[in-house]
Amino acid sequence: MHRVLCPVETLYVGQRSRAVLSCTLRGPVDVAALSAAFDAMTEANPPLRSRIAQDGAGHVLRLLGEDERPRLITRTGDDEDEAYAAELNRPLPVGGPLSRAVLVSAADGERHLFVLAVDHTVTDGHSSIALHNALWDRYRALVEGHPAAGASEDGAPRWPEPVSGLLPPADDAETAKYLDSRLEAVRRNPAELVPYDAATGEGAGAQGHIEVRRLTLEAETTSRLRRAARDAGVSVHALIAATLLATARRRLGGEGARTLGCLSPVDLRSRLSPPVPTAALVPAVTTHLQTVEVSEASEPLELARTVHGRLGDFLARGDHVHEMRITPEIPRNPALQLATVIVTNMGVVPGPRLPEGLRAADVRLAPAREHYFPQAGRSPVMACVVSFDGRLSIEFPHFTACFSPSFMRAFRDDVRAGLLSFATAADTRPAPATTG
Missing domain, CATH: 3.30.559.10 (Chloramphenicol acetyltransferase-like domain)
Structure with a gap:
């Protein structure tokens, strides 16, 4: 079958x-x-x-x-x-x-x-x-001895339907026009990538393996970061993306503005009709790529407003549907998803509910790949963002023959400092006046 x-x-x-x-x-x-x-x-x-x-x-x-x-x-x-x-x-x-x-x-x-x-x-x-x-x-x-859930009536396996088959109707000419505009945009504004350091770092000469540097914030600090985003009229995702962009810019050196790219995966489940259940085992995401000019003097909050506004406009236009339709073009045109930073966003999710006597001390989600390409010399920096039970966690997976552990530790620490500055700023703002 x-x-x-x-x-x-x-x-x-x-x-x-x-x-x-x-x-x-x-x-x-x-x-x-x-x-x-x-x-x-x-x-x-x-x-x-x-x-x-x-x-x-x-x-x-x-x-x-x-x-x-x-x-x-x-x-x-x-x-x-x-x-x-x-x-x-x-x-x-x-x-x-x-x-x-x-x-x-x-x-x-x-x-x-x-x-x-x-x-x-x-x-x-x-x-x-x-x-x-x-x-x-x-x-x-x-x-706990509860009864098992029943099997399907006919006993046959139920395959989830591909999300691409659930997309609303689209005009092929409009999709082709959208693809042309995307290709022209990445041609005119290619994003710079972060150079690998492992050729001279502790990963030099090694075959390489996957490691993960991790950034976690306590629930109270996570709440303050969420307040900072709310006060600024942006999402937490935008604050994190802006911090990553600013951190990546410092790794490029030199002076003046550089064109950096931010790739944001976009969940399609709630944007389809009918919505796709979260439990359906299908890849139900597309992506949004934007390029921004970032200098050493760029204000992270202004970067966050740019990221937030452009992603909102992308969704408001319905371009996420076109983006999903052109996904098969990516192997022929990898620049369609080539960004300086990739910032996922799982949002706030619950951890597992366990029986009495067993507790989860920690829960993690990290992506991994089978193939990495040290010979490319540079690549995007990946950040997997999720808040389990209200605690923000950002995983930075990397291949040690590309980015060395010390490089990614320093990158992680700079991102942490940037996020803490947002959270601290939220504490210094006056609380809104109450009435009644």
Whole structure:
């Protein structure tokens, strides 16, 4: 049994990227129940127990045999940090399962790391978070003895419909005109990229692996940053994007304005009719690329207003629909998505709900890829932004043969300082007057 991949989904086949959800746990874990919960998730979601197969000039999702489908992998005794690094670097190769679940437990049975990896061909950030939470909902139900959810009436797997098939009607000539305008814009204003430093840094000569530098803010500081955005009439996403742009500009050196690009993924689920459920395992995102002139003297708040306003105009015009339609052109014209910084935005999301006696000490979402290209000499800087239970977290994944750990630590620290300056400014503004 199979489902044909749409042109947009096929783009991810070549990119070989994956969402990596992880959860550090404290307390006892019923391994049998967790294994059964993962089996229930793969049974209810055929993409998780599928592989990518060639079908003529295109690709399909083909169900794996019973002996091939992914099962929970368990290990004991590994260091949590080392286990996370290993799973972050373990690919989901074409031809194999599109999901993997791993539980690494300490010898005392009270400390665990759970990692869920899902191929981006069949998911995006929102649906991978929903899947992770649904898995733990299922685990909680099993541990607490609640009845299982019923299977579909006919027992057949239900493939989610590709988002590209749910787009509203569009005139082909208008889409072609939009593509021409986008190509002309990137030709006239190409974004500068951040040069790699690993040729001379601690990654020099190494084969390279994926690492993640992480920035987290406590709930109180996150609230102050949200207040700063609200007071300025912009989104938190815009404040983060502006801070990243200013930080990237400092890495380029020289004087005067430089053309930098900001790529913002745009969630389509709520913008389609009918809306696509968050739990639907499909990549339901498009992107917005804008270029801005940034100098060493640029005010981050003004950059934020520019980013916020242009993204709002993009959505108001309905250009996100055209952008989704031209996605198949990206392999031929990669400049359509070439930016100085890539800033995702998952928003504020809940963490997993666990049974009594088990708690989540931390939850993370980071993207990873199978292929990196140190020979390119430069690339965008990626920032994966999500707030689990009100705490802002920004993950900076990087390949050590491109950007060295020390480079990304310094980049992360500069971004933290910029965000804290916004949050501090929110504290110094007078509170709005109350009436009544």
